Amino acid sequence: MRNAYKLTIAVILLITVVIASLVTGTFNLTFEDLVSLVTGRAGENVMTVFFDFRMPRIIITLVCGAALAISGLILQAISRNALADPGIIGVNAGSGFGVVLFITFISGSMSQHLYALPIMSFIGGLLTVLIIFSLSFMSGEFKSNIFILIGIATAMGVTGFVYVFTSMFDTEQMEMLNRYFAGNIWGDTWAFVWISVPYILIIMVFVYSRIREMGMLNLDDEMLIGFGMNVNREKIILIVFAAMLSSLAVSVCGAISFIGLIAPHISRMMFGQNMKMLFFASTVMGALLLTTADLLGKLVLEPMIIPAGIVVSLIGGPYFVWLLLKAGRV
């Protein structure tokens, strides 16, 4: 019951941040504007700002934040390690490589082909994770720790390759790449919403259907096999889901790290270990973190916009170090 209270508070907080994001920006909306939107008597330009600019961005931010959080929750459950995060294990680097290939080979006006960009980024991220994944088997058994180690190494290696093509880039192309790596939410139109959000939601439903197995993964493998669970298969399915969620999210909102690490962790501290509860709590926390980061990045140094990815890292990094130091003492 107390968990339900806490979750309600988190949701209320989330709604507040969402409303704040909807009304602030280069074109500030007033409270009357919001009321007129609800009652359907809003002016043309208020409608445009609200429905064409603010709405798609907030939807993307909410859903991607949730997707990254769930991806992190899965990775942590599988590796039994509270420090696992999709950004750390190479999804961002792989997606970045896809982005570089896109910028390199699609010359001319990039804005024309902009919708191909998330697809390239998605393929890059997913392929990277699947390659890392296929290398993580030892004598037929999937080893999650090896998966994480190879992921970290691949992230380092691929980052070198990203810069192979950049010597040919002009300033505009370079700026685009830097925007991706800084985690600037660039897919903020309705088209991006349609190509990413439905898939993320469908995968989330699939993940939820395996929530019981996820909750059991913190037991010993032998014990799980004793219960009749096909541990390898469960881990493989969940990893593929995690990879798809994070590369989808990253493909529309840029290289964002730490959400997958922090959101499940805060949820665990607040709501305990029940996996079903954790699923909902992480979803809310992830969405809350990314929307807050986007809002802060928009407001703090106005009119300059700090990319959400950087804001998340600036908050998440110290949290991560704190986690480490705390774990070191145990």
Place this chain on the structure above:
Amino acid sequence: MDRRWYTLPIIVMGVLISFILAMMFGASHYAFGEVWSVITNLDMTDKTHQILYEIRMPRVLAALVAGFMISIAGLVLQSVTHNDLSEPSILGINAGANLAIILAALLIPTLSFVSIMLSGFAGGMLVGLVILSVTRSRSPLHLILAGAGISLFLYAITDFLVITNDLGQYMTFFTAGGASGQSMGNLAIVAPLAIVLVIGLYFMAKELDVLLFGDEMAVSLGQNRGLYKWLTLVIAVMLASIAVAMVGNVVFLGLLVPHIVKMIYGNMHKYTIIYTGLFGAIIFALSDMFARVFNEAPVNAVIAMIGLPFFIYIIKKRGGQYA
């Protein structure tokens, strides 16, 4: 004389050969005779000599020195942290140095090379402190994750500074890695310093051997392990951060070279320090050469092509330890 020293002349020859090869090949190629005459009989009125001496030679020497430093730093870090996968960039030391350098360059734009090195060292050392306090009784995986997370965080701050101050070109240099743009003046500072640091390490070779065996062994042998652990760590971080100031964030080199050397020569630091340094110099100079030949590709891409498969191989071979 131990037979493990017999190969030393061959490796030293290898360094000389890689120097000459790296001088010959690059964005444009020069004949052996031209390179030789630059070394033996420099004539600054000759245009080819001028290019080779003023642009190519500092770069090649910087690559040799940087490879020497990074590899030895990797070797020492592996011993100090008891972790086969330790390496300056994996542990986040490079990220710390990188951030401190950018920060210093922002605050005082007319910074001398020495102060850039010093600020890099300060940043690297800060990360080194965190890392060492984290490693005490944790698994190898924990340490590597810690390094990766800290790197991500520090690069985010660096990114933030870069974006708010419009420093894009700095960033590319540090992430891509490369030995270009070095002057003989910088080298005259770095090379002697590197040699002094490595001689210092060499005197502690025995203590490093004991550190590698583990803390219990060190205690039972009566070693003051705290002192040597810190001393060697400080030197390793110093080597790594100076290398960052020169050639940016080079990945995998500090992992790859010590492993190859340990496979051939065993674990005694008396041998591994010297051989690691020399092998590192050869590999980095040749990687930089290939990078130049392939249209100024980032040297990290070249090293990663060997380094990444090698990393995966190490993990697979010693899998039980990490799984």
